[in-house]
Amino acid sequence: MHTLKGTKYAIFFGLLPALIIYLGIAVVPIGMSAYYSVMNWDGIQPMAFVGIDNYTEIFKDDIFWMTVKNNVFIMLTGIVGQIPAGLFLALLLNRKMRGAGFFRTIGFLPVVISSVMVSLIWGMVYNTEYGMLNSILSSIGLESWRQNWLGDTSWSLISISITYIWQNCGLFMVIFLAALQNIPTEVNEAAELDGATGFKKSMLITIPMIRGTILVTAVYSISNSFRVFDLIQIMTGGGPAHVTEVMTIYMYNNAFMNMRFGYGSAVSVLILLFSLIVVSIVNRVAKEKDA
């Protein structure tokens, strides 16, 4: 009895530093954001309480809804692009072959490069005048396919999505590879004895075995897509005319460029709510399937 009590305290004190850090960098700032979000504040002069005015203004702002739409677009293309691409690469590399380590490194490389570099590199690829993409199109006789990839309103968001998928699918590849390697060899052997090989084995045995991992990555991919900021900020700055602007850029512009910290905080609270809602929907759907 005595010793058990001692252990409880030890556990408490052992967790305390982590708890304090977590409270300090996660819970307290969320609380502060929520507090600022009901204020009108330019950051310098005293705050004025305005109730839900910021929220009603946000909901009435067409540009905000445009940024929500853009976030949803990035989220959907992210899920549809990153997970299958990551899974495909993982299946490809999850076998004994020469240079597997090399290819895994190559696949993972975009994740390690900073977003700033990724944005600058892809900015050059998409460049209208001397960009690689347009040059390739010209050199293979598809002159008419040349586009102003980042400057044309109908292409810019798609171009950004492609970069976003490219940047992240390596991470998903590594997660899937880890999951694939955890599948017991007996299962694989049994499947092969029963005549399931190649594509059939992947679809019927391997993928169902790592279903849990796929769900986790889906949740990760969603929450990731609501946070995307630097990539777009550097490539287009949210332009032209807001067509590539996402909620985080909208928040940044209002809070730090227009000095409306209350309004910006309200947007950040909404970002949190939106991603919580979408993630909980995914979790619910996943549970129903399990049942």
Added chain:
Amino acid sequence: MRTSKKMKKVMLVGTVALTTLVSSACGNGNNAAESSGDSGDKVTLSFMHPWTSPNVDNEVYKARIAEFEKTHPNIVIKQDGVASAQYKTKLRTLAAANSLSDINVVWPGADLQPLVAGDLLLPIDSEMANWSSILPEDALAGFNQGGKQYAIPTKQTFVDIVYYNKEMFSSIGYEAFPDAYDKFIDAVKKLKEKNITPISLGNKEKWPLQSSILSTLQERFVGSDFLQKVLNKEAKFTDPQYVKALSVIEELTKLKAFNTDANNMDSVQAQDYFIQGKAAMHISSSTVDSRIRITNEEGDKFGIALMPSVEGGLGDAKKSAGVVQFGIAINSELDEKKKQAALEFMKFFVNEELYKELISKGVVVPAKVDIPEDASKYLKEMIALTGNGTSPVFDSVIPTQITDVMQNGLQAITVGVSTAEKVAQDVQTALDNLK
């Protein structure tokens, strides 16, 4: 699953918390400087400025700081150079966290207003005798609020200088820059026919169209007092004459006067484009003259001009849109010892010497000092061009939030998703809703 939720929260909040962290970190830097100042005889002053790129004037400023430290061994200037594109954001964020540097570079008018309202800057009226003989009142006006002076400018920038390629214009039959708007449009069309990009524009950062092009059109169509009238609610952006000014950008877009990637290029890339002879005109500030002409071996190829008059315009075709820049201001919360040191620095830094050095490097200054013999012919030409009165720059008068709506609207016009009428309406609505 729990961990992933936690992670997400942490990351999300990170975005918001980042700036707070950055600014509080800078605040700590300040405190450290203070304590070291108190402990010994040395006073350390932090100085935040946007002089990081290798411009001629930046070199003058830095040499001046070095000179000060040499002659004042008991005062240490701790410089915090921030790239100019991010400077205003950092200044505002630090102001919000109440941790401005001891000495700061500030912008006049609409940008200065919140800093003054928050009592963050030291009024320097008692020191003005140092500058009254060389700085005319209109050079100081932008840094004067409520009858008090808060900063001293170091340079004057005209934002609407049209740089043009003389050879290209002569190839379409214009030996001089067009002197009327119709001829200007005619030149654009002729350049286009010859497959030359008429105007190189780098509008990714969204300010060039607003600052350099709209400001000049505004002067030509509605005159210098229009923006103030709009703020006083005596005029509206939706007035037909102002819509006409905006529709010039619509017309230029339809004529494909700008390079196709105007919205993906930054202003420096657009300068390069022009210097390399890929476009016939570039509309930008007097600051870039040093790149385009003064330090450029082939500088003679390029001429400077102002946007010509328009028929029925209410403004003055000789006026150039300009602002005084780089006001040196002192933090209001310094202790006596640091305050004296900061004032000492200010007196040394901004004086006749500085203005003369800037002039001899080809930079226009707001002070009345004799132009030295060795000043470049380009500078003399610039001073002659811009010496016929100054008209306001849009974003130096109009509050930032409204400028943001205007900038996005102008960008929307250039990609064909908005019209002059709609942008005028949006900007006016934003102004009406301003709290």
